[in-house]
Amino acid sequence: MDTNQSIELAKNYVTLSNDHNLPLIQLLFADDATYHSAYFGEYKSSAAIHTMMASFFVCFPDAHWEVAEYRGIEDNGVEFNFAMTGMDTSSGEQVKRQGLERIYFTPDGLIKHIAVLKPHN
Incomplete structure (x- = not known):
C-alpha cells in the first residue's frame, strides 16, 4: 500500500466518524485491532473499539x-492533528479538544492500530 492509499483510508475514517456511521466504521477495523487514546484509554479488538465508539457518540x-x-x-501509517x-x-458543556492521531493499516487496508495523543505528546 502506498502513502496516498493510506491517506485516503484515513480521510474516509474521519468522514465516517464525522457522520457517526458506526456500522461502516466497524468494517474498517481488523478483528484484532488496538486503540489507545490519551483521553479514553486502551481497547483491544474490533468489538471493544466499536463498543467504546458507541458510548462516545452517546456522550458526544x-x-x-x-x-x-x-x-x-x-x-502504512497516517498521522494528523x-x-x-x-x-x-x-x-x-461544549468541549473542544486538540490532539494528534496516528492510524496504522494492514497491507490490505484495514485499521490495525489507532493512537490518539494529547497535543503535548
Missing part, C-alpha cells in the same frame, strides 16, 4: 473532527 452526539492535513508515516468539538451530554 454532535462530535465533529476538523483535520487540515494528513501525513504519511512509517508502517485534529480539533474535536462537541457537546458533552454528561456535563452539558
Whole structure:
C-alpha cells in the first residue's frame, strides 16, 4: 500500500466518524485491532473499539473532527492533528479538544492500530 492509499483510508475514517456511521466504521477495523487514546484509554479488538465508539457518540452526539492535513508515516501509517468539538451530554458543556492521531493499516487496508495523543505528546 502506498502513502496516498493510506491517506485516503484515513480521510474516509474521519468522514465516517464525522457522520457517526458506526456500522461502516466497524468494517474498517481488523478483528484484532488496538486503540489507545490519551483521553479514553486502551481497547483491544474490533468489538471493544466499536463498543467504546458507541458510548462516545452517546456522550458526544454532535462530535465533529476538523483535520487540515494528513501525513504519511512509517508502517502504512497516517498521522494528523485534529480539533474535536462537541457537546458533552454528561456535563452539558461544549468541549473542544486538540490532539494528534496516528492510524496504522494492514497491507490490505484495514485499521490495525489507532493512537490518539494529547497535543503535548
